[in-house]
Amino acid sequence: MVSVFDNPARSAASLIDDRPEEEIFRVNRAAFTDQAIFAREMSEIFEKGWLYLGHESQVPAHGDFIATRIGTHPVFVMRGGDGNVRCFYDACTHRGSKLTGRTSGNATTLTCRYHGWCFNADGVCTLVRGGKEAYRGGDLDRMSTDLREIAGLGSYKGFLFGCLDADVPPLDDFLGGAKPFIDLMADQAPDGLEVLRGESRYMMEANWKLQTENSTDGYHVATVHRNFATTVAYRETLSPDGDGGMAKTEASRILSLEKIGSGGYDVGNGHMINWADRGNPEAGPLWPQRDELLQRFSEGKVKWMLERGRTVTLFPNLLFNDVASTCIRVWRPIDVNLTEIETWCIAPRGEAPEARRARIRKYEDFFFPASLAVPDDVRAMEGVQTGSDALDDGWNDLALGRKTLVYGADEAARELEVTPLNSNPGREVETPFFAFWREWAARLG
Amino acid sequence: MVSTEQATDLLSREALLLDQKMWEDWLHLYAEDAVYWAPAMVGDEDWTDDPDNDVSLIYMDRAGLEARIFRIEGGDSYATDPLPHTSHMVTNVLVHGEIDGLANVTAAWSVRSYQRVRGAITRGGLYEYGVRETADGLRIARKKIFIHDDRIVGPIDIYNI
Numbered sequence: 200m201v202s203v204f205d206n207p208a209r210s211a212a213s214l215i216d217d218r219p220e221e222e223i224f225r226v227n228r229a230a231f232t233d234q235a236i237f238a239r240e241m242s243e244i245f246e247k248g249w250l251y252l253g254h255e256s257q258v259p260a261h262g263d264f265i266a267t268r269i270g271t272h273p274v275f276v277m278r279g280g281d282g283n284v285r286c287f288y289d290a291c292t293h294r295g296s297k298l299t300g301r302t303s304g305n306a307t308t309l310t311c312r313y314h315g316w317c318f319n320a321d322g323v324c325t326l327v328r329g330g331k332e333a334y335r336g337g338d339l340d341r342m343s344t345d346l347r348e349i350a351g352l353g354s355y356k357g358f359l360f361g362c363l364d365a366d367v368p369p370l371d372d373f374l375g376g377a378k379p380f381i382d383l384m385a386d387q388a389p390d391g392l393e394v395l396r397g398e399s400r401y402m403m404e405a406n407w408k409l410q411t412e413n414s415t416d417g418y419h420v421a422t423v424h425r426n427f428a429t430t431v432a433y434r435e436t437l438s439p440d441g442d443g444g445m446a447k448t449e450a451s452r453i454l455s456l457e458k459i460g461s462g463g464y465d466v467g468n469g470h471m472i473n474w475a476d477r478g479n480p481e482a483g484p485l486w487p488q489r490d491e492l493l494q495r496f497s498e499g500k501v502k503w504m505l506e507r508g509r510t511v512t513l514f515p516n517l518l519f520n521d522v523a524s525t526c527i528r529v530w531r532p533i534d535v536n537l538t539e540i541e542t543w544c545i546a547p548r549g550e551a552p553e554a555r556r557a558r559i560r561k562y563e564d565f566f567f568p569a570s571l572a573v574p575d576d577v578r579a580m581e582g583v584q585t586g587s588d589a590l591d592d593g594w595n596d597l598a599l600g601r602k603t604l605v606y607g608a609d610e611a612a613r614e615l616e617v618t619p620l621n622s623n624p625g626r627e628v629e630t631p632f633f634a635f636w637r638e639w640a641a642r643l644g
Numbered sequence: 645m646v647s648t649e650q651a652t653d654l655l656s657r658e659a660l661l662l663d664q665k666m667w668e669d670w671l672h673l674y675a676e677d678a679v680y681w682a683p684a685m686v687g688d689e690d691w692t693d694d695p696d697n698d699v700s701l702i703y704m705d706r707a708g709l710e711a712r713i714f715r716i717e718g719g720d721s722y723a724t725d726p727l728p729h730t731s732h733m734v735t736n737v738l739v740h741g742e743i744d745g746l747a748n749v750t751a752a753w754s755v756r757s758y759q760r761v762r763g764a765i766t767r768g769g770l771y772e773y774g775v776r777e778t779a780d781g782l783r784i785a786r787k788k789i790f791i792h793d794d795r796i797v798g799p800i801d802i803y804n805i
């Protein structure tokens with residue numbers, strides 16, 4: 200037996216056993232536990248690709264900002280006086296003090312708390328305390344005192360992505376095959392979407408990639424969330440028609456899998472889709488908009504919007520979830536076995552009050568550490584983290600769904616006029632994971 | 645008018661029943677029309693204040709509370725099995741007159757919860773109650789829980805806030 204104490208440094212490629220001709224795909228559990236791999240992920244994935252920052256509705260006015268991180272780098276997104284949104288490294292150009300003291304807020308002037316230099320919302324250094332004459336001529340120019348923007352900032356239908364490396368494909372290309380699925384959420388209202396007030400931030404003592412897998416894992420739903428379904432069904436017997444039926448959740452789809460259509464896609468670039476027919480689509484908060492949507496979009500697209508619950512997991516750490524309610528989830532690695540997770544409820548602007556209320560209640564039911572579902576997911580992922588240490592040569596064999604894998608589009612994909620790299624009928628499949636792990640291995644080299 | 649002593653007794657009793665996992669007796673302290681509300685944070689200093697338009701961490705009626713008990717007792721929730729041992733510390737109980745016919749009671753809380761997998765977790769915050777006097781004694785018609793910890797470690801549920 201090989202001891203964990205004398206493991207040589209492993210390459211990412213050695214942790215993925217991908218033999219397409221033999222139809223075998225395995226991931227070594229060291230991918231979740233190896234500190235050296237984690238360090239490479241920071242430099243090769245989080246410093247060299249597009250990462251989700253936030254939604255434009257979170258910074259509507261001049262001076263509005265949200266502070267976040269890309270990998271280990273603190274950054275903030277800010278709406279300038281010229282109306283443009285920018286993303287800056289969150290560090291004073293004088294001697295590096297973090298500029299934002301809060302997670303979000305408004306400041307048309309950012310004043311560094313250390314020595315008092317000031318910057319406007321466009322990132323221009325407007326004041327050097329003591330005056331520019333305190334410095335020798337030329338010294339301040341050499342320092343380049345204006346805030347440093349990150350290499351790239353892109354917006355797709357209001358969703359903001361940033362990247363620290365200029366040498367990456369455009370955001371549009373990166374999102375690629377996931378775009379039609381993002382559109383199913385983004386196109387729901389003529390005026391676009393808005394992120395609702397109310398934050399949720401929680402810690403998971405597990406590797407960040409377990410959340411990436413879990414977000415698109417249809418196989419755990421009927422086990423981990425069985426108690427969600429039974430609990431909500433029980434609650435509905437106690438107050439049968441709360442909110443005129445709109446509050447009714449979709450617990451049925453969790454348990455009665457054989458009766459509903461479902462599936463999973465690899466849409467390229469590491470993005471994964473998982474979907475399942477809604478048990479009672481007319482209880483969805485968007486259902487009242489059906490006629491209006493049919494005027495704007497094809498029948499197939501509207502069917503996908505209203506009648507299919509979807510999880511759209513974008514490489515490497517973002518989920519757009521449109522099931523009973525609508526959720527953005529982003530998980531940021533802190534250490535190999537520690538992850539910070541943030542969730543937001545996102546909703547069409549101007550929706551009717553009863554639809555908004557039902558959406559929020561269903562969001563609270565499922566997507567929080569105080570909900571009836573997420574705590575069980577977190578515990579499950581933490582259990583995997585602990586168990587992954589048990590065998591130093593443990594392999595996860597992602598064979599579930601091999602039997603039914605189809606290359607290209609299936610019927611549901613054709614209804615949306617998209618062509619995934621592979622499709623699989625049935626939610627209880629592991630084949631969409633190939634997308635993530637292949638991209639992961641390619642990035643780590 | 646509810647006295648400070650009565651209010652202290654009610655809040656202490658609620659804490660004890662939760663710590664002893666006597667869920668049905670705990671639920672009995674709540675009025676039929678009870679609202680149980682833990683708002684979410686907005687930025688670093690504010691909490692959401694409009695449950696119809698903003699997200700809350702928890703916003704439940706009595707059926708919601710009953711459902712929580714159903715989930716805990718069912719043993720099917722991975723996060724809830726085993727349950728942590730909790731000790732609720734509730735203090736600074738004050739009665740501030742009436743709001744909408746309910747005695748307005750405030751208190752500070754902290755809960756130490758211990759479960760072997762996670763170890764000890766302590767969180768804290770403030771409570772605001774709306775308490776109704778009935779022939780059967782005091783009932784909680786409204787409970788608002790401000791949770792100060794905004795990077796939440798471990799699950800949050802009726803037993804540990």
Ligand code: FES
Pocket residue numbers: 291292293294295296311312313314315316
């Ligand atoms: S570090 Fe900001 S003014 Fe000195």
Ligand SMILES: [Fe+2]
Pocket residue numbers: 413419420423424576
């Ligand atoms: Fe889950």
